[in-house]
Amino acid sequence: MRRCRFLSVLLSVAMAGPAALAQSLPGGSPLLAPPTLPSVLPNGTPLPGLPPGQQDALQRLLDAGATRGPPAGLPRTAPLPAFQAQPLPPAAEPQDPLSAAEAFFAARLDPPVLRQFGYDTFRSGPAPTQGFGALPEDYVLGPDDELVLAFRGRARQTLTLRIGRDGMLLLPDLAPIPAAGKSLKDLRAHLEGLAARDLAGSEVFVSIGQVRQMNVFVAGEVLRPGFQGLNALSSVLDALSAAGGVRKTGSLRAIRIEGPRGRRVVDLYSVIADAPGDADLSLREGERIIVPPVGGTVAVAGDVARPAIYELPARATAAPLADMLALAGGTIRPGGNRLLGQQSDGAGRRSFAELAPTSMIRRGDAVLVQPGADVVANTVRLAGHVAIPVTRAAAGGRQSQTLRGLISDRRLLRNDPYVRLGAVWRADARTGSRSFVPFDLGRVLEGHANLALREGDEVIILGRGDIAWLTSPVVQRALRGEAPANTAQQAGAAPFDCAALTPLALASRASPQRFAHIKGAGFPEIGAPTCPQVMVDYPDLAAFLLDQTVVLTGEVRTPGLLPIVDNTGLDQAIASAGGLSDAADLRVVEFAREPADQTGAIPLARTRLDLTSRNFAAVRLSPRDTIRIPRAFGDRDTGPVILVGEFLRPGTYDIRRGERLSEVIARAGGLTPQAYPYGAVFTRESVRQRQQEGFQRTARELETSLIQVAAGQAVAGTRGAQTDLGSAINAGRELANSLREARAAGRMVVESNPVILAARPELDVLLEPGDVIAMPKRPNEVTVVGTVLNPGSLQFRTGWRASDYVRASGGTQRFADPSRAFIVLPNGQSTAAGLSAWQQGGPPVPPGSLVVVPQDPSPYETWGFVRDLTQVLGQISVSAAALAVIAREAQR
Numbered sequence: 001m002r003r004c005r006f007l008s009v010l011l012s013v014a015m016a017g018p019a020a021l022a023q024s025l026p027g028g029s030p031l032l033a034p035p036t037l038p039s040v041l042p043n044g045t046p047l048p049g050l051p052p053g054q055q056d057a058l059q060r061l062l063d064a065g066a067t068r069g070p071p072a073g074l075p076r077t078a079p080l081p082a083f084q085a086q087p088l089p090p091a092a093e094p095q096d097p098l099s100a101a102e103a104f105f106a107a108r109l110d111p112p113v114l115r116q117f118g119y120d121t122f123r124s125g126p127a128p129t130q131g132f133g134a135l136p137e138d139y140v141l142g143p144d145d146e147l148v149l150a151f152r153g154r155a156r157q158t159l160t161l162r163i164g165r166d167g168m169l170l171l172p173d174l175a176p177i178p179a180a181g182k183s184l185k186d187l188r189a190h191l192e193g194l195a196a197r198d199l200a201g202s203e204v205f206v207s208i209g210q211v212r213q214m215n216v217f218v219a220g221e222v223l224r225p226g227f228q229g230l231n232a233l234s235s236v237l238d239a240l241s242a243a244g245g246v247r248k249t250g251s252l253r254a255i256r257i258e259g260p261r262g263r264r265v266v267d268l269y270s271v272i273a274d275a276p277g278d279a280d281l282s283l284r285e286g287e288r289i290i291v292p293p294v295g296g297t298v299a300v301a302g303d304v305a306r307p308a309i310y311e312l313p314a315r316a317t318a319a320p321l322a323d324m325l326a327l328a329g330g331t332i333r334p335g336g337n338r339l340l341g342q343q344s345d346g347a348g349r350r351s352f353a354e355l356a357p358t359s360m361i362r363r364g365d366a367v368l369v370q371p372g373a374d375v376v377a378n379t380v381r382l383a384g385h386v387a388i389p390v391t392r393a394a395a396g397g398r399q400s401q402t403l404r405g406l407i408s409d410r411r412l413l414r415n416d417p418y419v420r421l422g423a424v425w426r427a428d429a430r431t432g433s434r435s436f437v438p439f440d441l442g443r444v445l446e447g448h449a450n451l452a453l454r455e456g457d458e459v460i461i462l463g464r465g466d467i468a469w470l471t472s473p474v475v476q477r478a479l480r481g482e483a484p485a486n487t488a489q490q491a492g493a494a495p496f497d498c499a500a501l502t503p504l505a506l507a508s509r510a511s512p513q514r515f516a517h518i519k520g521a522g523f524p525e526i527g528a529p530t531c532p533q534v535m536v537d538y539p540d541l542a543a544f545l546l547d548q549t550v551v552l553t554g555e556v557r558t559p560g561l562l563p564i565v566d567n568t569g570l571d572q573a574i575a576s577a578g579g580l581s582d583a584a585d586l587r588v589v590e591f592a593r594e595p596a597d598q599t600g601a602i603p604l605a606r607t608r609l610d611l612t613s614r615n616f617a618a619v620r621l622s623p624r625d626t627i628r629i630p631r632a633f634g635d636r637d638t639g640p641v642i643l644v645g646e647f648l649r650p651g652t653y654d655i656r657r658g659e660r661l662s663e664v665i666a667r668a669g670g671l672t673p674q675a676y677p678y679g680a681v682f683t684r685e686s687v688r689q690r691q692q693e694g695f696q697r698t699a700r701e702l703e704t705s706l707i708q709v710a711a712g713q714a715v716a717g718t719r720g721a722q723t724d725l726g727s728a729i730n731a732g733r734e735l736a737n738s739l740r741e742a743r744a745a746g747r748m749v750v751e752s753n754p755v756i757l758a759a760r761p762e763l764d765v766l767l768e769p770g771d772v773i774a775m776p777k778r779p780n781e782v783t784v785v786g787t788v789l790n791p792g793s794l795q796f797r798t799g800w801r802a803s804d805y806v807r808a809s810g811g812t813q814r815f816a817d818p819s820r821a822f823i824v825l826p827n828g829q830s831t832a833a834g835l836s837a838w839q840q841g842g843p844p845v846p847p848g849s850l851v852v853v854p855q856d857p858s859p860y861e862t863w864g865f866v867r868d869l870t871q872v873l874g875q876i877s878v879s880a881a882a883l884a885v886i887a888r889e890a891q892r
Contacts (some may be wrong), residue, residue: 008018015427028166028794030734034672036595041429043331043592050871054241068431068720068783071793076373079796084151086258093430094250097416098113099116099248099249100249101248101294101297101309102114102115102116102309103246104364105309105366105443106297107200107672108342108366109299109301109342109366109368114301114307114308114309116248116297116298116308116309116311116338117273117306117308117309117310117311117327118252118272118273118292118311119245119246119247119248119252120269121245121272122240122241122244122245122246123245127525133210133485135184135211135233136184137183137184137185138183138184138185138720139183139208139232139233140182140183140284141163141179141181141182141183141184141187141231142163142180142181142212142285143163143165143166143167143212144162144163144168144212144213145162145163145179145208145210145211145212145232146160146162146208146209146210146211147159147160147161147162147163147169147179147206147207147208148160148206148207149161149171149191149205149206150204150205150207151195151199151202151203152200152202152203152204152205152259153199153201153203153592154199154200154202155195155199155202159171161174163180165177166180167179167180167181167891169187169538170182170538173198173863174194174198177190177191177194179559184206184208187206188206188729189471190208190547191204192204211231211232211233211599212231212232212282212449213227213229213230213232214230214231214232214233214283214287215227215228215229215230215235215286216228216234216239216283216287216288217288217289218231218240218242218243218288218289218291219288219289219290220250220289220290220291220292221246221247221249221250221251221289221291221292221293222243222244222245222246222247222250223243223244223245223247224242224243224732225243226243228242229242229587230242230283230787232285234283234313234363234479235282235283236255236257236266236281236282236283236289236771237271237280237281238283238467239283239289240255240289240291243607246291246324247291248353249289249293249294250291250292250293250294250295251292251293251294251295251311251314252267252268252269252272252294252311252453253258253267253268253269253295253312253313253314254267254292254295254314254315255267255268255289255290255291255292256290256292257280257283257287257288257289257290258275258287258290259284259286259287259288260284260286261284261287261452263876265314266279266280266281267279267313267314269311269327269413270879273327275326275327278480284885289631294311294772295311295312295313295315295316295363296311296316296318296363296364297309297311297312297363297364298310298312298313298324298364298365298366298367299324299365299366299367300320300324300327300328300366300367300369301366301367301368301369302367302368302369302370303331303332303333303337303369303370304328304329304330304331304332304369305329305330305331305332306326306327306328306329306765308328310327310328312363317362317363318360318362318363318878319360319361320357320359320360320361321355321356321357321358321359321360321361321367322357322358324361324367325357325367325369331369331404332369333371334616336371336373336484337369337370337371337372338355338369338370338372338470339354339355339357339359339367339368339369340352340354340355340367340368340369340370341353341354341359341361341365341366341367341368342366342367343361343362343364343365344364345364349845355813358506358520361661363549363635373378373552377455378393378394378395378455379391379393379394379455379457380392380393380394380401380406380453380454380455380456380457380458380459381457381459382406382407382412382458382459382461383458383459383460383461383534383537384459384460384461384462384463384466384534385413385414385417385461385462385466386412386413386414386461387411387412387413387414387536389547390406390412392405392406394453394454394455394456394457395455400452400453401452401453402450402451402452402453403424403439403444403450403451403453403459404444404450404719406453406459407444407445407459410445412464413461416463416465417462417463417464418422418441418462418463418464418466418467418563418576419440419441419442419445419463420440420441420442420562420563420564420565420568420573421438421439421440421441421548421563421564421565421570421577422438422440422441422444422459422460422461422462423436423438423439423440423459423460423462423541423543423544423545424436424437424451424453424457424458424460425457425458425459425460425538426456427456428455429454432789435497435627436460436540437451437543438548438563438565439564439565440564440565440568441450441461442572446693453757460534460538460541462533462545462563465529465532466532466535467545467560467561467562467563468529468560469529469531469535469558470542470545470546470549470560470561470563471523471560471561472527472528472529473525473526473527473528474498474501474528474531475501475504475542476519476523476525478501478504478505478508478517479504479508479518479519479546480519481505481508481510482505483505484593488606493795498531498535498536499535499536499539500531500535500536500538500539500540500541500542500543500846501531501542503539503543503545504546513527514547515546515594517549517551517594517624517625517626518546518549518551518561519628521551521553523560524571524776540698544561545563546561547624548563548564548565548623548671549561549562549563549564549623549624550562550564550573550621550622550623550624550625550626550627551625551626551627552573552574552577552627553626553627553628553629554582554584554627554628554629554630554631555580555581555583555584555585555629555630555631556574556577556578556579556580556581556629556822557577557579557580557581558577558578559577560577563576563752564623566622566623567615567616567620567621567622567667568620569618569619569620569621569623569769570611570616570617570618570619570620570621570627571616571617572617573621573627574616575759576615580629583631583632583633583634584629584630584631585610585630585631585633586610586611586612586614586629586634587610587612587628588608588609588610588630589608589609589610589625589627589628589629589630589631590606590607590608590609590627590628590630591605591606591607591608591609591619591625591626591627591784592604592605592606592625592626592627593605593622593623593624593625593626599874610890614835615654615834635656635657636654636655636656636657636659636769637654637656637657637769638656638769639768639769640652640653640655640657640769640770641653641664641769641770641771641772642656642771642772642773642774643664643665643668643750643773643775643778644772644773644774644775645667645675645680645774645775645776646671646672646673646674646675646676646775646776647665647669647670647671647775648668648669648670648672649667649668649669650668651668653667653668654770655767658766658774659766659767660764660765660766660767661682661752661757661764661765661767661773662754662757662758662764664767664773665752665754666754670754671754671775674777674778675776675777675778676776676777676778676779676826676847676848677751677752677753677754677756677773677775678753678776678826678827678846678848679776679778679779679826679827679848680750680752680773680774680775680776680827681772681773681774681828682747682748682749682750682752682765682771682772682773682774683745683746683747683771683772683774684746684768684770684771684772685746685749685768685770686746687746687747687748688744688746689746690809691744691745691746692743692744694744695739695740695742695744696739696740697741698739699736699737699740699850700736701737702732702735702739703732703736705732706729706732706733706736711801747828748765748828749827749828749829750763750765750827751763751764751765752773752775778847778848779794779796779826779847779848780795780796780847781793781794781795781847781848782794782795782796782800782805782847782848782849782850782851782852783849784805784806784808784809784843784850784851784853785850785851785852785853785854786821786851786852786853786854786855787812787813787815787816787817787854787855788806788810788811788812788813788815788816788853789809789810789812789813790809790810791809792880794808794809796847799844799845800844800845801842801843801845802821802823802833802834802842802845802851803833803834803835803836803842804830805845805851806818806821806833806835806851808854812835812853815855816853816854816855816856817853817854817855818833818835818836818853818858819835819836820854821833821834821835821851821852821854821855822850822852823842823843823845823848823849823850823851823852824850825846825849826846826847826848826849831843831851833851833852835853838866
């Protein structure tokens with residue numbers, strides 16, 4: 001009664017208990033699922049199970065409760081609030097400590113550490129219990145096996161019977177049938193015979209309802225030795241899994257099975273590693289499994305499919321290397337492998353030996369599979385100015401690779417390649433040293449040339465930017481033997497060394513005449529191009545290209561260096577330079593060549609060619625040639641002149657050679673009525689440079705005189721004995737600094753009145769590019785500066801002299817030196833003012849003049865050149881004023 005009550009309660013819990021409640025929750029929360037029990041107790045004893053009948057009933061109840069919903073009579077409650085369990089991160093699989101065998105080989109082999117093969121087969125835990133389903137016909141029946149017999153025909157009934165402890169099967173109306181020990185196939189045939197004999201007109205169908213349980217004893221090197229509860233369909237693998245798996249100290253190749261059927265040895269490698277042999281994994285009631293200690297082990301590492309530590313066959317101390325390589329999945333490469341064995345001699349010392357696949361390896365040996373020669377063979381490479389570097393086979397079948405075959409598609413090259421020269425970087429077959437072999441890329445692309453390639457060749461394609469870099473300032477400095485400086489790829493980038501500059505500088509220092517044809521070309525040091533990547537990849541390429549260059553200068557669109565192969569036509573060189581300019585003079589083309597026979601002296605042969613026929617292809621070039629195509633003579637000069645101020649059409653005018661000022665004034669329409677030709681300001685850059693040099697020279701002379709004064713070597717005659725020499729020296733230094741900082745105007749005194757120029761052609765100045773002519777308006781004032789009481793500008797008075805303007809300015813001051821006063825005339829000339837009594841007031845002063853009354857130069861009066869220094873400074877002031885006039889007129 002209690003058991004029936006317990007089963008009814010269990011039925012209600014199974015049908016409407018945690019499983020159904022878990023399904024009714026949102027998301028099917030697993031938190032209310034029934035817990036799973038461990039398979040063993042803490043002491044390692046298997047968990048006792050229910051008797052077979054009760055266990056079967058409980059299993060069916062649990063299966064029914066897991067597939068059904070709540071009973072119909074159970075009221076449905078409101079769903080519980082959603083409870084979403086946070087998923088736990090997957091636990092990292094713990095790394096097993098190294099076993100003795102693994103530690104042994106880890107000390108002898110490089111990482112990674114090898115593990116013993118096969119033991120992780122049991123890492124996933126015990127295999128699930130065999131469920132219901134079709135059983136094999138050779139299944140041997142035994143006590144407690146449940147049979148389902150279905151009779152159809154005259155006798156219609158279904159019986160569920162168990163084989164008794166005595167092995168007999170009891171059927172109604174039939175004699176007991178011995179079933180234990182028979183196969184399912186034999187029992188089915190026996191029952192069919194009984195039905196045909198005793199139950200005429202009936203058929204019988206036999207199936208297994210539930211298989212029996214059995215206990216198998218597992219001992220030896222397993223995790224949980226002892227009795228393991230299994231069903232009759234379990235195998236040796238099931239028993240080992242139930243025992244926790246084989247320890248790494250246990251053997252996988254010599255497992256013994258002992259029982260009523262005798263003793264046999266199972267090699268699990270035939271199951272998990274496809275080793276030769278057929279393992280019998282079946283189990284019978286009363287059999288026991290013994291796992292002995294692991295046998296001899298060998299390590300297979302390197303280039304194999306499954307590097308690991310493998311166990312030798314049972315009771316074997318050695319095995320063929322080919323068998324061990326087969327266990328490791330074979331070598332990754334089909335051939336060309338090097339088998340390096342690490343063995344131990346009689347004294348325990350490690351020794352190495354080259355092995356063959358037929359060699360025998362002993363326990364404790366390690367085999368490392370390596371490539372016989374880990375090098376690239378039978379390849380050629382296309383690099384440099386290409387879309388992407390390309391690697392091809394050097395030879396395939398009966399045909400070898402060629403340049404034309406390698407560059408079969410023009411799209412392999414980037415835009416704007418340099419077609420007159422490419423290079424093959426080729427290694428010598430005997431020494432391995434590499435050198436460059438030139439070829440004409442243009443002829444290869446056109447199909448007119450080809451070159452057979454060898455194994456290991458690298459074909460280098462150059463871009464026009466790579467060739468332009470050969471004339472850069474860094475290359476020119478390297479050709480002069482200077483140490484190469486760091487260059488930068490782009491603004492703000494970290495500097496890097498251009499690998500090609502150092503060997504180039506060393507080669508130039510060793511032989512200064514080697515690149516003489518390039519040094520004599522006189523390329524300007526303009527810009528700072530980056531170092532091409534091809535020069536970084538191939539440092540010796542720059543010197544090779546410079547040895548292969550011709551120098552093409554003059555009237556071509558892109559003059560410079562052109563690397564070529566020997567016997568290249570001048571037409572191809574001109575085409576690579578962008579063609580000729582429109583002003584090229586082909587009558588006197590200069591051609592210079594060094595003779596090929598360089599014995600003793602090397603004379604330079606220079607000739608002039610008449611190429612007006614434009615038969616450029618007839619001129620064949622060789623490296624180191626120099627070609628200069630001059631420009632035809634033209635009247636147009638190389639720069640403009642600027643007219644500002646009182647011209648009818650001021651502006652910028654180009655000039656021809658030998659053009660004069662009067663001609664440009666006429667082109668500008670002449671002068672306006674307000675123009676003042678006597679005050680015209682004419683500036684020239686060459687004059688400005690000479691004036692600036694004069695200022696610097698005067699400043700240096702002044703500083704030299706100051707040093708002499710400081711040394712006590714001044715000329716005698718200084719006024720007064722109490723002269724402050726230190727203050728005088730400081731003042732002189734400030735004067736010298738003023739001279740250095742002054743900017744010369746470059747003014748040149750010229751005649752710009754068209755009427756006078758027409759009457760006196762010898763005064764008509766020849767113009768130069770960059771000349772500036774500023775024509776002012778007629779002024780109506782005279783400026784008085786210097787040591788006068790009221791310096792400033794006064795209205796022009798006809799017939800007034802310098803003394804009149806000085807008197808109108810309040811007269812001279814106490815420290816004035818009237819004897820050195822001068823007048824700066826509007827045209828830039830200077831003349832004495834004539835303020836001394838014996839000079840009678842000087843000449844008449846024209847409008848726009850500047851009257852300068854200097855200060856007494858004491859204590860410098862004994863220095864001859866200083867007495868004229870005030871006049872120089874006055875001219876500087878007038879020049880500055882002239883520049884202001886030019887700037888003001890140019891902005892109008």
